[in-house]
Amino acid sequence: MMELLRERKYLQFLLLIVIFILMCKLIPATEGNWLWRLPSLLAQFPTFIYESVTFLMEDWWLIDVYDPDINEYEQKPLVREITRSIAAAVLFMIELVREIMLGGVKTIVAFTSWDYVSDNEWAELPGLPWTVVTGGVAILGYHLGGIKLALFAGLSFVYIAVFGQWEPSMQTLSFVLIAAPMAILIGLLLGIWGYKSKTVANILDPILNVAQIMPHFAYLIPVVVFFSIGDHAGAVATIIYATPPMVRLTMLGLKKVPPEVTEAGRMSGCTDWQLMRRVLIPTARRDILIGVNQVIMQCLAMVVIASLIGAKGLGSNLLIALNGLRIGLALEIGVCIVLIALVLDKLSLAWANKPTDYFADQSFKQRHKHSLWFLGVFVVGVLLAWIGSFQFKEGFNYLNVIPHNKGITTEPFWQWGVDKIWDTFFYPLNEFNKWFIVEVLAPVKKAYLAMPVAATFTLAMGTAFIVGGIRSALIVGGYLLFIALTEWWDRALITAYLMTMAVLIAGAIGIVVGTLCAQHSTTSRMLLTWCDTLQTFPSFIYLIPVMMLFGVTDTSVLIAVVVYATIPAARYTVVGLNSVPASLHDAATMSGVNRIQRFLSIELPMSFPHLALGINQTVVFALAMVVIGALIGTDDLGQLILGSLSDREGVGTGLILGFCVAFIGLAIDQILRTWANQRKAALGIPD
Amino acid sequence: MKVQTARAVRTLVAAGCVSLLSVAGVARAADSKQPIVIPTHNWSxxxxxxxVIGGMFESMGNNVEYVSADSQAVYESIRTGDVTISHEVWQSTFGKSFLTAMEKGGVIDAGTHTATTLEEMGVPNWVIEQDLCPGLPNWEALKDCHENFTTPDSDGKGRWLEGxxxxxGDLMPVRLEALGLADKWTVKFAGSADALWTELAAAKKEGRGTIVxxxxxxxxDADGFTFIEFPEYTDGCRVEDGGDGSCGSPKGWLKKAANEKFPKTHPAAYAAFEALDFTTEQIGQMAALVDTDKMDHKDAAAKWLADNEDVWAPWTKQ
Structure with missing residues (x-):
């Protein structure tokens, strides 16, 4: 009997579930019973963090700083002065790019003073006409990737201009053009460091884990405390969010470089720097490029959230549009965000993939023909803008900047579409909604809340033990223990309930859709493009239509989460199924299996590790979205994180709540990843 | 030795000049050219x-900068001086954040608008017109009409959608309990203001009663909204003040907040900001320009400034 149990994992699971159910039945739900709920020993932790940060930012190491405006010396804390100078440097770069596009005085102020600028009317950067910027982007597209890219980039920018979103789009673009390269650079450097030193890699790993899963709302207040409010704060929050995948992929790429390549480099007499620059990074290019792609997507995905702490541009316009329930306008803004993401992504990929022509012997004119073209576009654009200033005497010079919200608008069309959907689907959906809440959601939620803490620990740690042994069990237990010792265990259970439901639905949809699309290379490609688009499309937008249809209920939250969390499930399914070697297909066909047999007994098992990672990402996406779903109205951790924005000790509560959410994700990550790695090893798939 | 004395004297003279100049600077009390940072939130x-306020400051020769910020998180930024003012501090929604920041130091109270605010549970007018709850706006009517206000997740009770x-906090659940309505009504907390407006729009389409x-x-206000008349608010009627919580909301204040250095760096602008005082109608006008006339926010402000110069110009001449 014991022998059998040791060998058969499913029997172990069965036993575990029996124990779990027994514990749920037997442990009484009484106050003070430690098997039911642990005491909140960590309740003071947020206060402690808050007090330490306050001390650091307000009382530690005061220095005298002269304030010329009020002509007094002021005592200012050193740390804040340092973080504020970093902030000022970042802000300067953002403003510089922004004023090249749109004009302004801040760059000149940086070198002179506000007094100077106020006294001298002419001291202002004029800003480029939109025709010049659009032409420039098209030429850049042509230079990097030929006529198709030129058309795509050019038309995207024309769209942005014609729809009257030029100004906010350029504000967003200038912010992304600084945040993304900084994230890429930091990610690259940390990745290289992690590659060179095992210790650094070990330290980085948990930090990256937490940074990736922590909901962005949780670190908004800490960022504001350290870096104040404005575009630079938005940039910092964006960098925190966007850097981890870059670090990960850089390390992964460098690790995969075959030793032969490194040795060949060494033998040719490379210094360390040359080896890295000329040999390792080019060889690892494929993974590093995926990292760059991820950074750009993440940066654009953060645009709306960054606007909560002062980033100018499309994000804040979107929030205002949503507050007035103008879904059509919000959709237009959302499309602009996606277009910027796609243009930047395609341009950066084309740039990185552009082959270097070592042997060309070109004249000055040949080498600089694109710069010369741009010069031409510049002159023509400026001339047009100048003529325009006579043509459009009163009001706006459409050849310089098409003013905000004065372009064409398709708002009525979208609004009509939304209304149409509402009229057609509301009543059937309403019936479904009632059934779903009463029969499914409410009982599941109740069941989650009725779990004694001891039973939850047994189930989670037991699963981890069966999958990965004692080490996994202890890690998972550690994560859960942290949450159980805060005062928010019940809230965490509600988060877990929403997440589980969302992952089940999103995983099912994603795997089915992914499987269907993976059958053909065209549909696979289309699906992957859709995934990119949906990932950058601001998730705030569909909160409103969903709420219109399903009310302020858990169903709405769930649907919003599912829409977003399906993306990774579908993506990894396609990637997994496509990575099954063709030789296996052939071998299978030759052994005479039919298509369905091949799928069930070869493709599916072979892509299980990928699917597991896809589900893992689904969990991460679902957790991130559960917090945004709190804007609809939940009573989970997300709601408290939103609340911490106004809390006196928000730095502490926000961070600890963020850790709670992250630890739920990490506990699941631990189990799924261990399992995926075992499967990989068993199937002989390399990492 | 001699050389050094001469240098010392020169330094002293120079220092004297500088301090004289700066004293003159203070005496002139002109506004600094540093921009005044005004936060923008997400309602029109x-x-x-x-x-409008930015335009007013600019007419006085000041530089102005706008920064989009979360309406709760902004008080921390005013405290540290990263944002200069906040011109709409609502008593019950932002009062807590504002007072917290004041208590920590760095934020000052720059006066109160004439406009009073009311924040309360209420119904859109069509709920009354369709007679979904006869007797409203008197709260006693709620005793027997909860069936028209149920939702799938409300367990057969009528639903109050609270912010x-x-x-x-638990103000509304406590009030339901205290008024003896708890067995017929339940409170659902929305996640954001957007959720409240969506509920209004959705309930109207569905023709279902809603209390938000x-x-x-x-x-x-433009579409018509009626607040429920609860037993009048008196000092001490709320639970935290020792009462049982069976009372409505008080008329609230709408304050202005500023960073404590603002009066020193921009004395003239601060004087204008202190004098600035909007009425409910004026605030309604501004919102209507955007929400009803669909104007761009900046254009709306320009139009309002042009139409109402007699209102705001006196404030700038303090």
């Missing part, structure tokens, strides 16, 4: 008012 009247729990938390002045 606030954004238009930000541009996020961080706005007023709302405030005035607000853009919903």
């Amino acid at each position: 009247s606030q954004v238009v008012m930000a541009y 996020p729990q961080s706005w007023h 938390f709302n405030w005035t002045p607000n853009f919903t």
